[in-house]
Amino acid sequence: MTTTKKSAERLIKKYPNRRLYDTETSTYITLSDVKQLVLDQEDFKVMDAKSSEDLTRSILLQIILEEESGGLPMFSSVMLSQIIRFYGNAMQGMMGTYLEKNIQAFIDIQHKLTDQSKGLIEGGNGTQLNPEVWSQFMNMQAPMMQGMMTSYIEQSKNMFVQMQEQMQNQAKSMFSTFPFPNPNPTGTGGPGEKK
Template identity: 70%
Template structure:
Protein backbone atom coordinates (compact mmCIF):
# COMPACT_ATOMS: atom_id res chain seq x y z
CA UNK A 1 0.00 0.00 0.00
CA UNK A 2 1.37 3.43 -0.94
CA UNK A 3 2.37 5.70 1.89
CA UNK A 4 0.07 8.69 2.33
CA UNK A 5 1.42 12.18 2.01
CA UNK A 6 2.49 13.68 5.34
CA UNK A 7 0.21 16.49 6.52
CA UNK A 8 1.78 19.57 8.05
CA UNK A 9 -0.56 22.16 9.53
CA UNK A 10 0.37 25.82 9.56
CA UNK A 11 -1.11 27.77 12.46
CA UNK A 12 -1.85 31.52 12.59
CA UNK A 13 1.20 32.01 14.83
CA UNK A 14 3.26 30.76 11.83
CA UNK A 15 4.17 27.50 13.56
CA UNK A 16 4.23 24.29 11.55
CA UNK A 17 2.83 21.10 13.08
CA UNK A 18 3.72 17.68 11.65
CA UNK A 19 0.69 15.47 12.18
CA UNK A 20 2.71 12.28 11.60
CA UNK A 21 5.18 12.93 14.42
CA UNK A 22 2.84 15.09 16.53
CA UNK A 23 5.55 17.74 16.87
CA UNK A 24 6.16 21.30 15.81
CA UNK A 25 8.75 21.59 13.05
CA UNK A 26 10.76 24.34 11.40
CA UNK A 27 11.32 25.34 7.79
CA UNK A 28 14.67 23.54 8.05
CA UNK A 29 12.76 20.36 8.90
CA UNK A 30 10.51 20.86 5.87
CA UNK A 31 13.62 21.37 3.74
CA UNK A 32 14.92 18.03 5.05
CA UNK A 33 11.67 16.37 3.95
CA UNK A 34 12.21 17.77 0.46
CA UNK A 35 15.82 16.57 0.39
CA UNK A 36 14.67 13.08 1.45
CA UNK A 37 12.01 13.09 -1.32
CA UNK A 38 9.21 12.65 1.22
CA UNK A 39 5.70 13.56 0.10
CA UNK A 40 3.99 16.17 2.23
CA UNK A 41 1.29 18.78 2.09
CA UNK A 42 1.14 21.97 4.14
CA UNK A 43 -2.37 23.13 4.97
CA UNK A 44 -3.77 26.10 6.85
CA UNK A 45 -4.88 24.68 10.20
CA UNK A 46 -8.15 26.65 10.18
CA UNK A 47 -9.25 26.62 6.54
CA UNK A 48 -7.46 23.59 5.11
CA UNK A 49 -6.15 25.74 2.25
CA UNK A 50 -3.10 24.19 0.57
CA UNK A 51 -0.04 26.29 1.50
CA UNK A 52 2.62 23.89 0.22
CA UNK A 53 3.84 26.16 -2.58
CA UNK A 54 4.05 29.15 -0.23
CA UNK A 55 6.20 27.18 2.23
CA UNK A 56 8.45 25.89 -0.57
CA UNK A 57 8.87 29.44 -1.89
CA UNK A 58 9.73 30.60 1.62
CA UNK A 59 12.46 27.93 1.82
CA UNK A 60 13.84 29.04 -1.56
CA UNK A 61 13.83 32.66 -0.37
CA UNK A 62 15.73 31.71 2.79
CA UNK A 63 18.26 29.75 0.73
CA UNK A 64 18.69 32.59 -1.76
CA UNK A 65 19.29 35.09 1.05
CA UNK A 66 21.74 32.86 2.94
CA UNK A 67 24.31 32.03 0.31
CA UNK A 68 25.27 32.38 -3.30
CA UNK A 69 22.01 32.97 -5.17
CA UNK A 70 20.89 30.45 -7.77
CA UNK A 71 18.34 32.79 -9.31
CA UNK A 72 19.61 36.01 -10.85
CA UNK A 73 17.73 39.29 -10.56
CA UNK A 74 17.17 39.16 -14.32
CA UNK A 75 15.58 35.71 -14.15
CA UNK A 76 13.37 36.75 -11.24
CA UNK A 77 12.32 39.90 -13.14
CA UNK A 78 11.43 37.82 -16.20
CA UNK A 79 9.40 35.44 -14.06
CA UNK A 80 7.48 38.36 -12.54
CA UNK A 81 6.81 39.78 -16.01
CA UNK A 82 5.48 36.44 -17.24
CA UNK A 83 2.85 36.26 -14.48
CA UNK A 84 -0.60 37.17 -15.67
CA UNK A 85 0.10 36.88 -19.39
CA UNK A 86 -0.60 34.12 -21.88
CA UNK A 87 2.91 32.68 -21.50
CA UNK A 88 2.66 32.07 -17.73
CA UNK A 89 1.63 28.42 -17.98
CA UNK A 90 4.13 27.70 -20.73
CA UNK A 91 6.96 29.35 -18.78
CA UNK A 92 6.22 27.24 -15.70
CA UNK A 93 6.12 24.02 -17.71
CA UNK A 94 9.32 24.97 -19.55
CA UNK A 95 11.21 25.66 -16.31
CA UNK A 96 9.91 22.49 -14.67
CA UNK A 97 10.85 20.35 -17.68
CA UNK A 98 14.35 21.79 -17.89
CA UNK A 99 15.04 21.49 -14.16
CA UNK A 100 13.86 17.86 -14.29
CA UNK A 101 16.18 17.16 -17.26
CA UNK A 102 19.08 18.85 -15.45
CA UNK A 103 18.45 16.80 -12.30
CA UNK A 104 18.29 13.56 -14.28
CA UNK A 105 21.53 14.44 -16.06
CA UNK A 106 23.23 15.15 -12.72
CA UNK A 107 22.02 11.82 -11.31
CA UNK A 108 23.62 9.92 -14.21
CA UNK A 109 27.05 11.43 -13.58
Protein backbone atom coordinates in the same frame (compact mmCIF):
# COMPACT_ATOMS: atom_id res chain seq x y z
CA MET B 1 15.43 -5.50 8.84
CA THR B 2 13.90 -3.94 5.73
CA THR B 3 12.52 -0.47 5.55
CA THR B 4 9.68 0.51 3.28
CA LYS B 5 8.99 4.01 2.10
CA LYS B 6 5.69 5.37 3.30
CA SER B 7 3.21 5.92 0.51
CA ALA B 8 0.94 8.26 2.47
CA GLU B 9 1.46 11.97 2.14
CA ARG B 10 2.74 13.55 5.33
CA LEU B 11 0.45 16.26 6.70
CA ILE B 12 1.84 19.41 8.24
CA LYS B 13 -0.59 21.89 9.77
CA LYS B 14 0.15 25.59 9.93
CA TYR B 15 -1.45 27.39 12.85
CA PRO B 16 -2.35 31.10 13.10
CA ASN B 17 0.70 31.67 15.32
CA ARG B 18 2.73 30.64 12.20
CA ARG B 19 3.92 27.44 13.83
CA LEU B 20 4.13 24.26 11.78
CA TYR B 21 2.88 21.01 13.29
CA ASP B 22 3.95 17.66 11.85
CA THR B 23 1.04 15.27 12.36
CA GLU B 24 3.24 12.23 11.73
CA THR B 25 5.66 12.94 14.58
CA SER B 26 3.18 14.96 16.70
CA THR B 27 5.73 17.75 17.10
CA TYR B 28 6.17 21.35 16.08
CA ILE B 29 8.75 21.77 13.34
CA THR B 30 10.62 24.65 11.72
CA LEU B 31 11.05 25.73 8.12
CA SER B 32 14.47 24.06 8.33
CA ASP B 33 12.76 20.77 9.14
CA VAL B 34 10.45 21.19 6.14
CA LYS B 35 13.52 21.85 3.96
CA GLN B 36 14.99 18.59 5.24
CA LEU B 37 11.77 16.77 4.24
CA VAL B 38 12.25 18.15 0.72
CA LEU B 39 15.89 17.05 0.66
CA ASP B 40 14.84 13.60 1.91
CA GLN B 41 12.25 13.48 -0.91
CA GLU B 42 9.37 13.01 1.54
CA ASP B 43 5.88 13.62 0.17
CA PHE B 44 4.12 16.18 2.34
CA LYS B 45 1.38 18.75 2.27
CA VAL B 46 1.12 21.90 4.39
CA MET B 47 -2.45 22.82 5.27
CA ASP B 48 -3.85 25.81 7.13
CA ALA B 49 -5.16 24.38 10.42
CA LYS B 50 -8.29 26.59 10.36
CA SER B 51 -9.30 26.87 6.70
CA SER B 52 -7.68 23.67 5.34
CA GLU B 53 -6.20 25.78 2.54
CA ASP B 54 -3.20 24.14 0.85
CA LEU B 55 -0.13 26.21 1.80
CA THR B 56 2.54 23.87 0.42
CA ARG B 57 3.65 26.18 -2.41
CA SER B 58 3.78 29.16 -0.04
CA ILE B 59 6.03 27.27 2.38
CA LEU B 60 8.29 26.07 -0.44
CA LEU B 61 8.60 29.65 -1.70
CA GLN B 62 9.59 30.73 1.83
CA ILE B 63 12.34 28.11 1.82
CA ILE B 64 13.58 29.33 -1.57
CA LEU B 65 13.54 32.93 -0.29
CA GLU B 66 15.66 31.94 2.72
CA GLU B 67 18.09 30.03 0.49
CA GLU B 68 18.35 32.95 -1.93
CA SER B 69 18.96 35.41 0.93
CA GLY B 70 21.93 33.54 2.34
CA GLY B 71 25.01 32.13 0.72
CA LEU B 72 25.20 32.00 -3.06
CA PRO B 73 21.89 32.75 -4.75
CA MET B 74 20.79 30.56 -7.64
CA PHE B 75 18.68 33.24 -9.35
CA SER B 76 20.07 36.54 -10.60
CA SER B 77 18.03 39.74 -10.36
CA VAL B 78 17.69 39.72 -14.15
CA MET B 79 16.29 36.18 -14.14
CA LEU B 80 13.83 36.96 -11.33
CA SER B 81 12.67 40.07 -13.22
CA GLN B 82 12.12 38.00 -16.36
CA ILE B 83 10.11 35.41 -14.42
CA ILE B 84 7.95 38.16 -12.86
CA ARG B 85 7.21 39.54 -16.34
CA PHE B 86 5.62 36.22 -17.31
CA TYR B 87 2.89 36.54 -14.66
CA GLY B 88 -0.31 37.57 -16.42
CA ASN B 89 1.30 36.96 -19.81
CA ALA B 90 -0.40 34.62 -22.27
CA MET B 91 2.72 32.44 -22.11
CA GLN B 92 2.64 32.07 -18.29
CA GLY B 93 1.42 28.47 -18.32
CA MET B 94 3.88 27.47 -21.00
CA MET B 95 6.76 29.12 -19.12
CA GLY B 96 5.98 27.16 -15.95
CA THR B 97 5.90 23.89 -17.89
CA TYR B 98 9.09 24.82 -19.75
CA LEU B 99 10.99 25.53 -16.51
CA GLU B 100 9.69 22.36 -14.89
CA LYS B 101 10.70 20.17 -17.86
CA ASN B 102 14.17 21.75 -18.04
CA ILE B 103 14.77 21.27 -14.32
CA GLN B 104 13.66 17.64 -14.68
CA ALA B 105 16.07 17.19 -17.61
CA PHE B 106 18.88 18.62 -15.47
CA ILE B 107 17.99 16.24 -12.62
CA ASP B 108 17.94 13.29 -15.05
CA ILE B 109 21.42 14.24 -16.30
CA GLN B 110 22.63 14.53 -12.70
CA HIS B 111 21.21 11.09 -11.80
CA LYS B 112 22.75 9.51 -14.88
CA LEU B 113 26.15 10.99 -14.04
CA THR B 114 25.82 9.73 -10.45
CA ASP B 115 24.83 6.23 -11.63
CA GLN B 116 27.77 6.13 -14.04
CA SER B 117 30.16 7.24 -11.30
CA LYS B 118 29.21 4.27 -9.13
CA GLY B 119 31.40 2.15 -11.37
CA LEU B 120 34.47 4.28 -10.69
CA ILE B 121 36.92 2.75 -8.27
CA GLU B 122 39.86 4.22 -6.42
CA GLY B 123 43.30 2.70 -6.93
CA GLY B 124 41.95 -0.53 -8.43
CA ASN B 125 41.29 -2.05 -5.00
CA GLY B 126 37.50 -2.04 -5.35
CA THR B 127 36.75 0.79 -2.94
CA GLN B 128 34.45 3.64 -3.86
CA LEU B 129 35.82 7.13 -4.43
CA ASN B 130 35.91 9.08 -1.21
CA PRO B 131 33.87 12.34 -1.03
CA GLU B 132 36.95 14.57 -1.44
CA VAL B 133 38.11 12.80 -4.62
CA TRP B 134 34.52 12.81 -5.93
CA SER B 135 34.27 16.57 -5.28
CA GLN B 136 37.53 17.19 -7.17
CA PHE B 137 36.27 15.05 -10.05
CA MET B 138 32.99 17.00 -10.21
CA ASN B 139 34.84 20.34 -10.13
CA MET B 140 36.85 19.22 -13.16
CA GLN B 141 33.61 18.20 -14.89
CA ALA B 142 31.85 21.54 -14.26
CA PRO B 143 32.99 23.19 -17.55
CA MET B 144 31.89 20.10 -19.50
CA MET B 145 28.49 20.07 -17.74
CA GLN B 146 28.08 23.81 -18.40
CA GLY B 147 28.83 23.20 -22.08
CA MET B 148 26.33 20.34 -22.26
CA MET B 149 23.62 22.42 -20.59
CA THR B 150 24.31 25.38 -22.88
CA SER B 151 24.02 23.08 -25.90
CA TYR B 152 20.80 21.57 -24.55
CA ILE B 153 19.27 25.00 -23.93
CA GLU B 154 20.27 26.20 -27.41
CA GLN B 155 18.66 23.11 -28.99
CA SER B 156 15.56 23.66 -26.88
CA LYS B 157 15.38 27.30 -27.99
CA ASN B 158 15.76 26.34 -31.66
CA MET B 159 12.99 23.74 -31.35
CA PHE B 160 10.72 26.33 -29.74
CA VAL B 161 11.37 28.81 -32.58
CA GLN B 162 10.60 26.09 -35.15
CA MET B 163 7.40 25.19 -33.32
CA GLN B 164 6.38 28.87 -33.26
CA GLU B 165 7.02 29.19 -37.01
CA GLN B 166 4.97 26.04 -37.70
CA MET B 167 2.09 27.42 -35.62
CA GLN B 168 2.22 30.73 -37.51
CA ASN B 169 2.20 28.93 -40.88
CA GLN B 170 -0.73 26.74 -39.78
CA ALA B 171 -2.65 29.81 -38.59
CA LYS B 172 -1.99 31.61 -41.88
CA SER B 173 -3.16 28.65 -43.96
CA MET B 174 -6.20 28.10 -41.74
CA PHE B 175 -7.30 31.75 -41.84
CA SER B 176 -6.57 32.17 -45.56
CA THR B 177 -9.66 30.06 -46.31
CA PHE B 178 -11.93 32.58 -44.57
CA PRO B 179 -13.42 35.34 -46.74
CA PHE B 180 -11.72 38.25 -44.96
CA PRO B 181 -11.49 41.48 -46.97
CA ASN B 182 -8.02 42.19 -48.33
CA PRO B 183 -6.61 45.09 -46.26
CA ASN B 184 -4.47 46.17 -49.22
CA PRO B 185 -6.55 45.65 -52.39
CA THR B 186 -4.37 47.81 -54.65
CA GLY B 187 -1.11 46.10 -53.74
CA THR B 188 0.55 49.46 -53.23
CA GLY B 189 2.04 48.62 -49.90
CA GLY B 190 0.98 49.03 -46.32
CA PRO B 191 0.75 52.16 -44.21
CA GLY B 192 3.96 54.11 -44.12
CA GLU B 193 5.35 52.52 -47.29
CA LYS B 194 6.23 54.64 -50.31
CA LYS B 195 3.89 54.32 -53.29
